[in-house]
Amino acid sequence: MQSNAALEYDYTVAKLFTYTTILFGFVGMLIGTLIASQLAFPELNYLFGEYGTFSRLRPLHTNIVIFGFTISGVFATFYYFGQRVLKVSMAESKFVMFIGKLHFALYVLLAVGMVISLFLGMSSSKEYAQMEWPLDILTVVVWVLWGVAMFGLIGMRREKALYISLWYYIACFLGVAMLYLFNNMEIPTYFATEGLGSIMHSVSMYSGTNDALVQWWWGHNAVAFVFTVPIVGMIYYFLPKESGQAIYSYKLSLLSFWGLMFVYLWAGSHHLLWSTVPDWMQTMGSVFSIVLILPSWGSAINMLLTMKGEWNQLTDNPLIKFMVLASTFYMLSTLEGPIQAIKSVNAIAHFTDWIPGHVHDGVLGWVSFMIMAGLFHMAPRMFKREIYSKKLMEAQFWLQTTAVVLYFTSMWIAGITQGMMWRAVDEYGNLMYSFIDTVTVLHPYYAIRALAGVLFLTGFVMFAYNMIKTMISSRELTEEPQFKSPMA
Amino acid sequence: MFHWLEKNPFFFAVGVFLVISFAGLIEILPNFAEASRPVVGLKPYTVLELAGREVYKKDNCIACHSQLIRPFKAETDRYGQYSLSGEYAYDRPFLWGSKRTGPDLHRVGNYRTTDWHENHMWDPPSVVPGSIMPAYKHMFTNVADIETAYAEAVTVKNVFHTPYGDEFKGTRAAWEAHKPKVLADAKKIAADMKNKDVKEAVEAGKVPEIVALIAYLNRLK
Amino acid sequence: MNGLIAKALGFAAILIVATIVVVKKMNIDLSDPINIITVIGAIVIAGLTAGVSAKYISQMKSDTASGELADENWDGIGEYKNELPSGWAYSYLGTMIWALWYWTLGYPVNSFSQIGQWNEEVKAYNKKFESIHKNADKATLTAMGESIFLVQCAPCHGNTGDGLSGKAQDFTAGRLSKEQVLYVIKNGSNQLGYQMGAMPPMMAQGKDAEDIATYIANGMKGEQPAAFAACASCHGPDGTGMNGMAPNLKINDDTLVEHVIKHGKKGIIGRMPAFNDRMTPVQIKALATYIRTLRGE
Numbered sequence A: 001m002q003s004n005a006a007l008e009y010d011y012t013v014a015k016l017f018t019y020t021t022i023l024f025g026f027v028g029m030l031i032g033t034l035i036a037s038q039l040a041f042p043e044l045n046y047l048f049g050e051y052g053t054f055s056r057l058r059p060l061h062t063n064i065v066i067f068g069f070t071i072s073g074v075f076a077t078f079y080y081f082g083q084r085v086l087k088v089s090m091a092e093s094k095f096v097m098f099i100g101k102l103h104f105a106l107y108v109l110l111a112v113g114m115v116i117s118l119f120l121g122m123s124s125s126k127e128y129a130q131m132e133w134p135l136d137i138l139t140v141v142v143w144v145l146w147g148v149a150m151f152g153l154i155g156m157r158r159e160k161a162l163y164i165s166l167w168y169y170i171a172c173f174l175g176v177a178m179l180y181l182f183n184n185m186e187i188p189t190y191f192a193t194e195g196l197g198s199i200m201h202s203v204s205m206y207s208g209t210n211d212a213l214v215q216w217w218w219g220h221n222a223v224a225f226v227f228t229v230p231i232v233g234m235i236y237y238f239l240p241k242e243s244g245q246a247i248y249s250y251k252l253s254l255l256s257f258w259g260l261m262f263v264y265l266w267a268g269s270h271h272l273l274w275s276t277v278p279d280w281m282q283t284m285g286s287v288f289s290i291v292l293i294l295p296s297w298g299s300a301i302n303m304l305l306t307m308k309g310e311w312n313q314l315t316d317n318p319l320i321k322f323m324v325l326a327s328t329f330y331m332l333s334t335l336e337g338p339i340q341a342i343k344s345v346n347a348i349a350h351f352t353d354w355i356p357g358h359v360h361d362g363v364l365g366w367v368s369f370m371i372m373a374g375l376f377h378m379a380p381r382m383f384k385r386e387i388y389s390k391k392l393m394e395a396q397f398w399l400q401t402t403a404v405v406l407y408f409t410s411m412w413i414a415g416i417t418q419g420m421m422w423r424a425v426d427e428y429g430n431l432m433y434s435f436i437d438t439v440t441v442l443h444p445y446y447a448i449r450a451l452a453g454v455l456f457l458t459g460f461v462m463f464a465y466n467m468i469k470t471m472i473s474s475r476e477l478t479e480e481p482q483f484k485s486p487m488a
Numbered sequence B: 001m002f003h004w005l006e007k008n009p010f011f012f013a014v015g016v017f018l019v020i021s022f023a024g025l026i027e028i029l030p031n032f033a034e035a036s037r038p039v040v041g042l043k044p045y046t047v048l049e050l051a052g053r054e055v056y057k058k059d060n061c062i063a064c065h066s067q068l069i070r071p072f073k074a075e076t077d078r079y080g081q082y083s084l085s086g087e088y089a090y091d092r093p094f095l096w097g098s099k100r101t102g103p104d105l106h107r108v109g110n111y112r113t114t115d116w117h118e119n120h121m122w123d124p125p126s127v128v129p130g131s132i133m134p135a136y137k138h139m140f141t142n143v144a145d146i147e148t149a150y151a152e153a154v155t156v157k158n159v160f161h162t163p164y165g166d167e168f169k170g171t172r173a174a175w176e177a178h179k180p181k182v183l184a185d186a187k188k189i190a191a192d193m194k195n196k197d198v199k200e201a202v203e204a205g206k207v208p209e210i211v212a213l214i215a216y217l218n219r220l221k
Numbered sequence C: 001m002n003g004l005i006a007k008a009l010g011f012a013a014i015l016i017v018a019t020i021v022v023v024k025k026m027n028i029d030l031s032d033p034i035n036i037i038t039v040i041g042a043i044v045i046a047g048l049t050a051g052v053s054a055k056y057i058s059q060m061k062s063d064t065a066s067g068e069l070a071d072e073n074w075d076g077i078g079e080y081k082n083e084l085p086s087g088w089a090y091s092y093l094g095t096m097i098w099a100l101w102y103w104t105l106g107y108p109v110n111s112f113s114q115i116g117q118w119n120e121e122v123k124a125y126n127k128k129f130e131s132i133h134k135n136a137d138k139a140t141l142t143a144m145g146e147s148i149f150l151v152q153c154a155p156c157h158g159n160t161g162d163g164l165s166g167k168a169q170d171f172t173a174g175r176l177s178k179e180q181v182l183y184v185i186k187n188g189s190n191q192l193g194y195q196m197g198a199m200p201p202m203m204a205q206g207k208d209a210e211d212i213a214t215y216i217a218n219g220m221k222g223e224q225p226a227a228f229a230a231c232a233s234c235h236g237p238d239g240t241g242m243n244g245m246a247p248n249l250k251i252n253d254d255t256l257v258e259h260v261i262k263h264g265k266k267g268i269i270g271r272m273p274a275f276n277d278r279m280t281p282v283q284i285k286a287l288a289t290y291i292r293t294l295r296g297e
Ligand code: HEM
Pocket: A127, A219, A223, A227, A228, A267, A270, A271, A289, A290, A292, A293, A296, A330, A333, A334, A335, A336, A337, A338, A340, A341, A346, A349, A350, A351, A355, A358, A359, A361, A362, A363, A366, A367, B098
């Protein structure tokens, strides 16, 4: 039952989340660059007293880029293309509109609470789940509101079948909900006693090895359902939309999606190789990580084949460049991860800088590139102005590509060197290197990584500038562009 | 069938949920039956140690330090006996970490001492030239929250049956009664330290963060 | 070969070569199986990603999009009904079969024990090294001792053994400083586990104690103060400890180092932890030999 009347989509909420994406992207990467520099130049630890040490700032970096930048990006893109692929406007339902705005308001509250509490050192210390219990509850509320908005829109849809991107967003919603709840089960100590001590403090429901299992079941799948699933959803919308090409193969989309859903969850124990987790679970994590290459590469290949025959677009349109390179970095990290999950390789890679290297070819080359490309594509359509500068976009692309390459090559070399030095024995059979030897040798690589941070951050500032100019002063458009985004 | 699911969002969501919960059921749950049993002789953390653990969490040492010795000779030579599951039975949360910018600390209590930690936390390069670890001077003046640590001990005793003595009760009176024991432990640590402010604070009945932290580090064996 | 693929593989090759060069510079033994597998893994990551992605990207130059379009269309986005790329499909099938095999027949539950593997590793090591070094000469022991010292002891005693301005024993100065001796005379000592047992406190006082301490701190050179007789009954008239019954006050002999490593030591400088089961007898001997060289003995 398709309506022919042109729909006016309402981008109010999408715009709000666009602003927070840019803001948190900047702050998160600024802190990232600072902590990268601290490892090369330790004097930088003392800029803000106890609040400025590497250790206090690191969770701020990870939480701001994950729960601030990436999740904002997911929400912004959802409120944008969700309407379009379902063919309904937010304006058609007061209820959904209200939920959307409430969703944003509480989200901002959550983000502020998160930043303040982490600066103060209130942390449950589990990676990517540092927030204490009151904020956990707020997170759940925010997440449920998103679900209500999403299923509200779906309930009103005019397009019968769900588009691929929405499959991924639904999975993101369900996966994060399930994992977050389990991993954050904790008991506030204040209420378990006669009001003794701090009201913010809690203790985990699980202990030791069990706690580790639940944590990395979450940790690994936070990667899956935050850094992978919705980002794949983004590329499935923005690449064909920007290029005007049809998706290469429905079958490939289908198999990749269900394969990813099934296989990803098994691989969590690759974060616990050689630990005290039972051997068979470790083996499962290793084996399924290898299998995981295929459903991951399936989506990437589907995207690259969608651009088949369109070399001219790749050279003309910087937005296409961003997305094609993102697919390539996605392939890199989803092959690197599985190889690092092989037990023998993990014996070296685990605990070293090779892991942050792997992380950042994913989060910089894939996640950040896709989010920025998505927002660039949305801007002319939301603000009805052409993109402010194509030249700036080109420059940003090359600057940031250089940054990612510097980041991952330096950490790759640093990590492998360090891992092998820890194991090395001399001719007498004793350890060849003291720990500090394996630290000082990394100085040049840490310095290169800090430089990479500066370059990537500069690129992000160019992006922010370009977006802001587009919002306020670029040439106005009379008609919405069908495919290629107009840029000056 | 898949195309049908794509037209029926409710069943689509149910399908996704089933597919993603499957692995957790098979991989995670069995270990809970094996609920982590403490190794023989393992004692729960004292209140002072718990407060130190809280400092470790607050300043997020886990960013650079692991507490998991893997079973490789290179690692057991450097850090001592490989870690056993039962040693972590009272660790809520676990603090294995995932990055070794600094060395593992699971058995650091075996080969470092109070006065060494005092020097090191005040100014790491003074004992390890080239160290990139930040100095934590604020720990010498900030006061540790021993009351919260006590509340944690009581909570895990009541909820998870962690073997604390009968005197651990959730009342303020019980806490006031236990407090001198914590201060006495703190005094023992401070006796091996040189920093004047720390010694004075402990005399005055306060526990600087560094004292609690060192109690915790010394306990890691 | 297509230019793009060549460039991508070229980059991958540079990365791998750079990695190997750096690793080699650190004297890493690349024949260690774990190291070999890691290097192969790295080559696969760089090569495969560069090759495969460049292959698909170069199809953007050469091919054209084609196929039958599905009826549906979302916001202007269409979808082809193309078949799966066969290389991908077969690899997927292959890994699934491999995983099933691995799980059921290859390495079923409980067929591998990492602790068992550790035991094997240690056994093999002991066989290889311990016997070789049983009768090592002084030069070997010194070199071996230095390598252990730098890893295990330097964090306290410093890389040069100078004790980091009084934070631990200074091995470059005399065996004992005056303050150390006075401290022991005053407090006695009962921690090193010598055959003689404990040393009682207050064996000497006042000027006697001063004289003794000065004499010992000087390396027991010059005239022996009469009061030293109080010490000689246990430490021997020459202060060398009566064949290991009590500590040698003159040099760090093997017995002393062994006792300190086994029991730790708390003195006026501070506390040294025991390294009890972390050193083999050969390693302790090597450490003692090396420590003596720090003072030129
Ligand atoms: C096939 C897909 C992937 C597999 C099998 C995989 C595997 C791994 C492995 C084995 C580790 C190291 C665990 C350790 O030894 O500490 C790891 C860490 C990590 N990966 Fe991946 N990876 C994959 C894809 C990705 C992608 C696409 C991203 C991000 C966009 C990503 C982000 C991360 C992060 C953030 C960590 C660090 C976790 C920590 O804090 O330790 N991974 N991954």
